[in-house]
Amino acid sequence: MGQLSQFEGRSGAEFTMTVERGKIREFGAAVKTAHPRYGDDEPVSPPTFLASSAFWTTGDSSPWGDSPPDLSRVLHAGQQYVFHGPPPRAGTVLHCRERIDRVYTKQGRRGGTLEFADIVTEFRDAGGKLVAEARATLVLTEQAPTA
Template sequence: MANHEAQGRTGTPYPVPIERGKILEFAAATRSANPAYWTSDAPVVPPTFLTTQLFWQEWAGDDANPWRHVELDRKRGMHAEQEYVFHGPPPRAGTTLTAQSRIEEIFTKQGRRGGTLTFAVMVTEFRDADGRLVAEARLTGVETERAPEADS
């Protein structure tokens, strides 16, 4: 069962260096043919590139990741949604952003087969060297109250 007291918990800030090689690796992994990623010395990030911040968050230590306080049961949990919002042009290689995550919301809805569904939403803000909000990543996880019953 999710820990509703985790709502509002904020992790410590951590750096997210935007490296050209990592952008190229990401573009290759996603099979992108977009020349914006391949031909520039300072390419922009692909829209979903910010997912890689989870690695930086892990490397930054336990205090950076507030998600661990949510305590969703992994046997009944899943990743439900991911959203990215850019507040201007996407960042380019050579930039270092500062990221900080918070548990924005934990709520329940009645499910059809697995009982009550518990949702948790983590928002990660990405800021530039001047403190300007560049982008946000919104991760939603869900946990079922019980395993869905097999169809008859």
């Protein structure tokens, strides 16, 4: 196994994400919220809005480089958002960077080894201040599931 361990500590290139008013409204509609703060002129982004940063990434912003794990064997095992102040408002430009923070293994209950990767995406404002972090845990199974 050990396919992911070579990536531990690796970071992708920085990318920018503009927090857009229309996208906040669309996100609010998608999660079926009627909260008025998402319809303001300068709305605050919902806590899980940062997941949309995936649409702002480029090929070189992935810490996996040209060798991403086999997606048929990957499970998303967890997601956490940590804010170091209020969530960003519309108009904020965030400078983002994703890194593979930690890789570890566990024995699966049905046999086989599971390899875990904790991935952290940092979101910083124009002055470099850390605004938020997204922490995801991926699991790479020893083999692809069978039907």
